[in-house]
Amino acid sequence: MKRKILLSFVAILLVSVLIIGLLSINLVKQSYTTELEKRLVTNANLIAAFIGTDDIRPEDPAFSKLADELAEQGQVRMTLMDHQGRVIYDSRADRELMEPHHQRPEMISALQDGIGKEIRYSDTTGQEMMYVAVPVSISGNVGVAYVVRLAMDLQEIDALTKHIVWYLTISLAFGLLIAVVLGFRLIDRIIENIRGIVNMTQRMADGDYDKHIYLESNDEMAELADHFNHMADRLNETIGKLSVSNARFMALLTSLKNPMIALDQHKCITLMNAASENLFNVKAAELQGHHLLELVRDTELDDVIQEVLENQSDQQVEVTLREPAEKTLRMMTSLIREPEDPLKVTGLVILMDDVTEIRKLEKMRSDFVTNVTHELKTPLTSISGFVETLKSGEIEDDETRQRFLDIIEIETERLTRLINDILTLSEIENIRGHEQKVPAAPGDLLEEVISMMETISRHKEVALHREIARNLSEMSLNEDRFKQMMINLIDNAIKYTPEGGKVSVSAYEKYRSLVIRVKDTGIGIPDKDLHRLFERFYRVDKARSKKMGGTGLGLAIVKHIVLSMNGAIRVNSEVGKGTEFVITLPLS
Template sequence: MKRKIFWSFLVILLISSTLIGFLSVNLVNRSYTNELEKRLLSNAQLIATMIRSDELDPASNSFQQAMKEMAEVGEVRITIIDSTGKVLTDTRSEAYKMDNHLDRPEVHVALVGKEQERIVRYSHTTDQEMLYVAFPVKLNNSVAYAVRLSMDLSEIEILTRNIVRYIAISTLFGLLIAILLGSKLIDKMIDSIKALVNMTKQISEGDYERRIYLTNDDELAELAEHFNHMADKLNRLITQLSESNSRFQALLASINNPIIAVDPKEKVTLMNVAAEKLFNVSLDDIKGHHLLEVIRNNELDELIKRSLKERTENQFEINLKVPEEKIFRVYTNLIYQEEDPIKVMGLVILIDDITEIRKLEKIRSEFVTNVTHELKTPLTSISGFVETLKSGEIEDEETQKRFLEIIEIETERLTRLINDILTLSEIENIKNKDSKSMFNPSRALKEVESMMRPMASVKGIEFYFEIPGKLSCIKGNEDRMKQMMINLIDNAIKYTPNGGKISFIIYERYGQLVLRVKDTGIGIPEKDIPRLFERFYRVDKARSKKMGGTGLGLAIVKHIVISMAGKIKVHSAGPGKGTEFVISLPLHQ
């Protein structure tokens, strides 16, 4: 930039100097020529007056001698021409040798009685450029002669060359001085401009604290001041925007529901962290892409298009595979421009995962159906036998007694079912209703062993119990833990044939209390293991009912394990090969 300014400045200076020199030379030439013209005309008029007043003969020797003396004094050439164009007198040449001058413009004009302005032309007689003026001499009201005076222009040429030389020298010195002063001025100006450029570059790169202060008192200093003022305002604005954006991003990130914003063409403009995790994408990768590239679902695409076209805010449910199938409730809300509330800038899509809610609703529905079915069976049986006994048709005392025993069995079964339902309901709300505390499980486990060993002995089942001498504490409800182990061992006793074997082993490993209940019973088919902990699910329904099972025992065990932040696993090699339940509970040492 410095080079451009320098050469531009130099070219302008040269052009200006050249124009000034040209105009000066032209002005001097014109002034000098005008002065010569006036002097020549004045002398011509004087000669014409002399001829008229003394009626001198221009061809006489005395007149010619007078003209030569006058020409030498005035350094001019004097020529007298008669009315026919014949040269009578000439101070620089022999008159008789000269051509007729009637065709000379200045002579022709003078002989017709007019005063001719100066004429400059080349003279073959003197072999140089000459300035000519001619004046008519009238005798008896007619032009008798023409007095022509001329002067060579060599002096003007010499003067012009001198002027050009002086102008060239002064221009050269002027250029040198201008270059020295201009270079310093340009350097100072360029330094200021570079400082401004550097400042704007650093601001563009994010350094909004950058400022510039110039010492010179000119427009650049004023510009720098305006830049500083602009940078202050920009810094405040960026800070405000950054804080606002940070709050917005924090708010957006804290929302657990996936949120996506699209423009009127369904191109993604915004997406929160929850949406990125749900669809396994990054906003940087998909920003500006069509929504279908993120959510590959034509049904959702059509619903969003409809919302944009009809300008309506909707909510609907939809199934998406992301990657597993889930149920979502989708809310669409239009985004309006702040300055123009009628103009739609896009759409905000809020996604609510209701898969678990729908599963719970299904489980609740199935639970109600199963409970109704399980309650209906004993109630129907009880109702039937009661009606029979009330009718009085059964007079046999043994039959009546057997009917009453059946009613009692069904009543006990109904009581167990209701108690299990209540227990399961309490465990599901254990966070709110059950108190948790630290306790050592040794005593509770030994009590379970004492309670269950006699039951195993009745069926001739070998009961193996192994527990370390000292166990670490765990957190939970001690009574619930006892109930959990009783349910598991009771199931093992029920489904293990006479003469079988049950082992109950407890140990600590990797910060976990491990409880293993293994039997040599009927086993569980592999296809039934995933559903084993569902409410009212039975592998062998007939056998389970015969043994008095409610179908809720293992569901209760699972919820107790969950309430204690533990895990439960089932291992079975198949029917007739026994089953093993493994429970892991975290220790609190």
């Protein structure tokens, strides 16, 4: 940059001096030519007046002598011609050898206009000459008798021009020397100031707004530096406020548990929080600027958003997602408006609430009410029918009457079991985490339950085996719930194991947990029913379950008891080969 400025400075100086020199030379040359022309005209008029008197004639020998003296004193070349252009006298050439001058421009102009002027090259003298010609009239005669022409060479102009060029060259050399020295110092100072400002802008571009620049001058560069310092202070203050605001915003956005997506007017994603990234299993940076349909492939939601943007009214809609996992989301829109112009909408925010579990619970509650109603209605209808029949007195046979009473008793017991199971399930759910627990030995409790169930297994002709590890660690638990859990599992295993089959119960410790396995060689459970096995009133084989007196709540009670003990339960089954329930309970 320094070299460019210096070269530009020198080029401007050279051009300026060149223009001034050319104008000066032209002006001097023009002034000299004008002055010379005036002098020649004056002298020519004097000579013409002198010749026009009667005292002297050009043909006289005395005229040549007088003309030579006048030409020598005036340092001019004098030529006298008649009106036809024939040379009568010339101070520097032999008139005999000279051709007629009637075609010379100055001769023609003198005869036509009364005076002739011309600057041209002379073949006679071999120099650039200025010619002035005036007509001569003899006193007493009419018309032009002679033409006097004075000429002077222009060597003095060339010499003067050379002097001017010489002086200009010396002036230019000194001027360039001084300009280069002073220019170097001035340019160095300017470049240093500019470099300081450039370094400051570079630091500002890198995010450092604490540095300032101070210039030792009182010119515009110092004023520019002051403005930069002020701008840096304002930027530092503004960016500090923005950083704090952005940190708060990001903290708020990160802490927001509900998924949130911001869209622009074209329904393209501008912002996503961490919760939405986790929900859709994507990265916000990958979808920045992409259309919402690339994330949520639901045309109904797209239509709702379009309606919100067009009508500028917030709405709420529920959308069921199929990918990456099936979920039901309640989406609430909120328009983004310009702070300065509330009527201008620049986009919207979608706040999502995962209501999948709520909808599942609502469906489970609805199914539970339906199932309870159905389960209660069936035995009640049966009891009511038999009671009306007995009350009518139409049954006189004691044996028939007794059979009806037995049926009523069976249905009443079934109804009682159902109500007890419902109450038990409700109680487990309501007191979860608050039930009374005492230290107990799980091995002893398992032995008690197995001893109780041996009678049922022998009656069913199903072998009941046990593999209880010795010295199992004590646990803090509710003994009644623990026994109920094991009774339900072992009772189910015996019920669905045909005669001659086997049920085995094992317990051992692993990874600071108690593992209990109840395995049978029964009918097994199809794969399609495994995921619903612990739902209330769900039966794999409804007819068989009712025949065996099941309420459909046994496994649901088992699952809730396991959950109340912070444990986990899983099931492995193969149709025709048997089923195994595995319970894992933490010892601490």
